Amino acid sequence: MGGTIIVMITRTIRILSVGALAALTLASCSLPLVSEREIAIQADEQFEQMRAQTPISTDPDVRNYVDCVAHAIIATLEPPYSELDWDIEVFDDDTVNAFAMPGGKIGVYTGILSVAKNQDQLGAVLGHEIAHVTQHHSVERANRTLTTQGVAAVAGAALGGGATGDLVQQGAQLGLLLPYGRSQESEADRIGLDYMADAGFDPRQSVKLWKNMAENDKGAPPEFLSTHPSSDTRIQDLIRELPESLVRYNAAKEAGKNPHCGP
Ligand SMILES: [Zn+2]
Numbered sequence: 001m002g003g004t005i006i007v008m009i010t011r012t013i014r015i016l017s018v019g020a021l022a023a024l025t026l027a028s029c030s031l032p033l034v035s036e037r038e039i040a041i042q043a044d045e046q047f048e049q050m051r052a053q054t055p056i057s058t059d060p061d062v063r064n065y066v067d068c069v070a071h072a073i074i075a076t077l078e079p080p081y082s083e084l085d086w087d088i089e090v091f092d093d094d095t096v097n098a099f100a101m102p103g104g105k106i107g108v109y110t111g112i113l114s115v116a117k118n119q120d121q122l123g124a125v126l127g128h129e130i131a132h133v134t135q136h137h138s139v140e141r142a143n144r145t146l147t148t149q150g151v152a153a154v155a156g157a158a159l160g161g162g163a164t165g166d167l168v169q170q171g172a173q174l175g176l177l178l179p180y181g182r183s184q185e186s187e188a189d190r191i192g193l194d195y196m197a198d199a200g201f202d203p204r205q206s207v208k209l210w211k212n213m214a215e216n217d218k219g220a221p222p223e224f225l226s227t228h229p230s231s232d233t234r235i236q237d238l239i240r241e242l243p244e245s246l247v248r249y250n251a252a253k254e255a256g257k258n259p260h261c262g263p
Helices: 002-024 035-052 062-074 110-113 119-134 137-149 153-175 180-200 204-215 231-254
Strands: 089-091 098-101 103-109
Touching: 035 098, 035 103, 035 137, 035 153, 062 089, 062 103, 062 119, 089 119, 089 153, 098 119, 103 110, 103 119, 110 119, 119 137, 119 153, 119 180, 119 204, 137 231, 180 204, 180 231
Parallel strands: 089 103
Antiparallel strands: 098 103
16 A cells, blocks of 8 residues: 555656646636545545555454444534544554544554554544544645645646646645644644543543554554654643543543443
């Protein structure tokens, strides 16, 4: 899967570079932007590609466990996210990774279960990933890429509707593939903490999770690289948020949110 992504990024960056050159000769024009709907369509395609290329876990215990944690988090969301038909897949792969994509796709690699060691830590991972979706981070990335590269301007002014559609599609693909920015990661940490606490997962375990992540030497993919933000900063930020999230956690407990997903 890594190879495919690199090829896609290389191809897309080449197209974007050509566009950036052309953009220098064009002043202002209206920018075709990647919509939430377009990015959900691309996410759906990428998700099905992953399903076709990566082995799927057939272990019912693992699948039920991941499903249980994911649905506990989803139950805390507001519309439209609470009403999405979330599609959850468990990939039988040692990579330490998990993701959520616009349109309601969640992928968990079994490798992350060696780092997220209990239901609360997995709740921290999925809360964080789902927050990237509810805060529109992929759409932001896609549109920032298109705008800074000037490709959208070129497409709008010079190439006409069909090509514009292609570039928007390329932008959407890139928006899903590029790593999130530092401020997006911090936002996903903060909001993910609320989600896990509201679901009845102990928010203190998020600190343990990121410590485990920092100690993991398997070479985590970009989403979980400790440099982004640095694990020390991330952990300090989480600790600062803990008093407030513990209030939410206790309220969730009192309201009967007491997930028993395992392991
Ligand atoms: Zn993230």
